[in-house]
Every structure is written in C-alpha cells, then in structure tokens.
Amino acid sequence: MTADHRHGSDSPATRTEAIEALLVGKGLVKSAAVDALVERYEQDVGPLRGARVVAQAWTDPAFRARLLEDGMPAIRELGFGDNTDAHVARLVVKENTDSVHNLVVCTLCSCYPWAVLGLPPAWYKSPAYRSRAVREPRRLLAELGLDLSPDVEVRVWDSSAEVRYMVLPQRPEGTDGLGVEELTGLVTRDSMIGVERLQRTG
Amino acid sequence: MNLPVRLDEDGAAAPPRENGELAFSAPWESRLFGLTMALVEVGRLDWEAFRGRLIGGIAAWEATARDEEWSYWLRWQEALEDSLEAAGLVAAPEIDRLTGQFAARPHGHDHRHDRDHHHEHSMENDE
Numbered sequence: 464m465t466a467d468h469r470h471g472s473d474s475p476a477t478r479t480e481a482i483e484a485l486l487v488g489k490g491l492v493k494s495a496a497v498d499a500l501v502e503r504y505e506q507d508v509g510p511l512r513g514a515r516v517v518a519q520a521w522t523d524p525a526f527r528a529r530l531l532e533d534g535m536p537a538i539r540e541l542g543f544g545d546n547t548d549a550h551v552a553r554l555v556v557k558e559n560t561d562s563v564h565n566l567v568v569c570t571l572c573s574c575y576p577w578a579v580l581g582l583p584p585a586w587y588k589s590p591a592y593r594s595r596a597v598r599e600p601r602r603l604l605a606e607l608g609l610d611l612s613p614d615v616e617v618r619v620w621d622s623s624a625e626v627r628y629m630v631l632p633q634r635p636e637g638t639d640g641l642g643v644e645e646l647t648g649l650v651t652r653d654s655m656i657g658v659e660r661l662q663r664t665g
Numbered sequence: 666m667n668l669p670v671r672l673d674e675d676g677a678a679a680p681p682r683e684n685g686e687l688a689f690s691a692p693w694e695s696r697l698f699g700l701t702m703a704l705v706e707v708g709r710l711d712w713e714a715f716r717g718r719l720i721g722g723i724a725a726w727e728a729t730a731r732d733e734e735w736s737y738w739l740r741w742q743e744a745l746e747d748s749l750e751a752a753g754l755v756a757a758p759e760i761d762r763l764t765g766q767f768a769a770r771p772h773g774h775d776h777r778h779d780r781d782h783h784h785e786h787s788m789e790n791d792e
Contacts, residue, residue: 475693475736475738475739476691476693477764477767478742478764479693479696479697479700480696480764480767481760481763481764481767482697482742482745482749482755482760483696483700484763485759485760485763486700486704486749486754486755489754489755491704491709491754492700492703492704493703496703496707497696497699497702497703498699500698500702500706501696501698
C-alpha cells in the first residue's frame with residue numbers, strides 16, 4: 464500500500480496523463496466522459512439537501528416556521544449541518560409567496576449556501592449575473608425564463624461571508640398528494656437561488 | 666443530477682474546497698478527479714473501497730514526519746493507482762513505464778511530431 468517510490472522525480476501531471484492514456488487505451492474510460500464529469504462536479508453537485516429542506520418545510524408548518532426563523536438550527540434537525548461551513552454564521556431562508564419573489568446573489572464574489580445547495584452553478588459567479596441581479600433583477604429573471612407579473616415584488620438578497628441566503632420556493636400546485644420524498648425530487652437548485660419557479664411536472 | 670457519488674465534505678477524505686467549490690490548483694488534479702469519477706460511473710471502480718484507500722493513505726502520510734509538502738491530490742493519485750492495481754485494471758509498472766516515456770518527450774516548440782507526442786490524450790494505439 465505504500466507508494467513512496469512513485470513520486471520521486473515524476474511530475475504528478477505526467478503520471479496522471481499516463482494513467483489516463485492507459486485507461487483510455489484499455490477502453491475503460493473515454494476522455495470526453497472525464498471532461499463531462501469534471502464539469503458536472505464543478506457546476507452541479509448536490510442541491511439535494513436543500514431540496515429535502517424545502518420539501519420538509521412544505522409538509523411541516525412548524526418546521527417551516529423554525530426554518531424561516533433561523534435556518535441553520537432547523538437544517539440540523541434533518542441531520543444536515545454538522546459538516547457545513549463553519550465560517551458561515553447564519554443561513555437565512557427567504558420564503559416566496561404570491562406577492563413576493565426572492566432572488567439570491569453575491570455581488571462581491573460568489574458566496575453561496577453550498578452546504579445545502581452544493582456547488583454554485585457557473586453563471587452564479589459571472590459578473591453579469593452578479594451586477595444585473597441587483598440592477599435589473601426583473602429583466603434578468605425574464606431572460607432566464609421567469610416572467611414575473613408586475614404586482615410581484617422582487618427582493619434581492621446579497622450574500623456575504625457571514626450570511627448566506629436560500630430561497631424557499633412555492634410549492635407547485637397539484638402536488639397535495641405527494642410525500643416528502645417525491646416533493647424533494649421536484650425541487651431544483653435554481654428554484655432555491657430564485658431564478659426559477661417550480662411547476663408541476665408529469 | 667446524476668452524479669456517481671456524494672463527496673465527503675468534512676474529514677480527512679474531503680477534497681479541498683473554496684467557498685464550497687472543489688479547489689484544484691493544477692489541471693492534473695481535476696483530470697485525476699474526473700478520471701476517478703468516470704471509472705466509478707461506469708462501474709469499474711468501487712467508490713467506497715477507493716475512499717477507504719484514500720483515507721488510509723492520508724492517515725499514513727500524516728503519521729510519518731517528512732519534508733514533503735502536503736498534497737491532497739497526490740494521496741488521491743496513490744489511492745487510485747492502488748485501486749487500479751487491486752482491480753487488475755492497470756499495473757504499477759505500466760504506469761511507471763508510460764510516465765517515463767511521457768517525461769522523456771521533447772518539450773516546447775522544438776519537439777518532434779512523432780507518434781508519441783499528442784496534445785490530446787489519444788494514446789489508444791500506442792503500445
């Protein structure tokens with residue numbers, strides 16, 4: 464199991480290249496699949512915890528009240544949070560309603576409630592999103608496919624190192640009969656950032 | 666959302682992160698990561714067994730005083746090599762040999778365009 468002999472004078476980059484060439488040569492992996500996986504992990508990992516939190520809030524009014532009061536302790540009730548970012552003092556959950564739509568951004572960098580939402584999508588870090596979310600959120604949302612009626616107020620929440628925000632989306636209509644597990648499957652990352660409204664899906 | 670495994674977020678086996686994102690400091694690190702995940706995805710590598718080797722390797726490294734600078738991704742590389750060897754997929758001498766060949770390639774603008782030098786990883790026909 465000891466591997467001390469390996470990295471003597473070889474550069475790990477060359478060694479990795481050799482491993483990849485061997486694996487590709489043996490037909491065990493395709494380089495394109497490797498590209499895709501790196502991209503997926505960098506952009507897409509794990510909003511599942513957040514989805515579970517949302518589904519719980521939809522089905523358990525007392526939990527929802529606690530969640531909106533103070534996010535982290537409520538999330539720990541579900542067994543999440545022990546591994547979460549110790550630097551984040553607070554997680555604030557903002558509830559969407561018929562009259563209020565919340566949107567999360569980090570104008571300074573790319574602070575993100577990754578403990579519940581996983582890795583941020585690439586666009587979240589883009590200068591365009593960061594500036595336009597504040598300057599013209601309604602137009603930005605429309606471009607992202609979310610047309611809000613003029614009587615819906617848009618509230619933009621700017622994340623920081625100390626406070627991270629997450630949106631509690633509205634429960635889609637026609638989902639009354641669904642349990643927590645099925646509801647969890649309906650909740651998308653984008654809806655918890657606030658750039659998407661959940662629809663009932665077939 | 667169809668990722669092969671859930672990565673550790675805490676503890677010795679957790680990959681380095683920055684603001685929640687995986688932190689790679691060199692291209693080979695993300696390449697190594699992607700290779701591993703690709704193998705897991707197609708069922709060629711058992712994630713839990715790999716993870717166990719990674720944790721063991723990190724613990725062994727930490728238990729030994731050395732001058733070598735800490736590198737999470739080097740431990741990952743060792744764990745992957747051990748896993749590949751244990752699974753009978755790639756033997757260490759094969760890796761050593763090809764690494765030596767690659768290391769001996771001429772570099773820079775004066776390299777020869779011979780068959781051993783590809784800018785992309787397309788060594789399928791190189792035996």
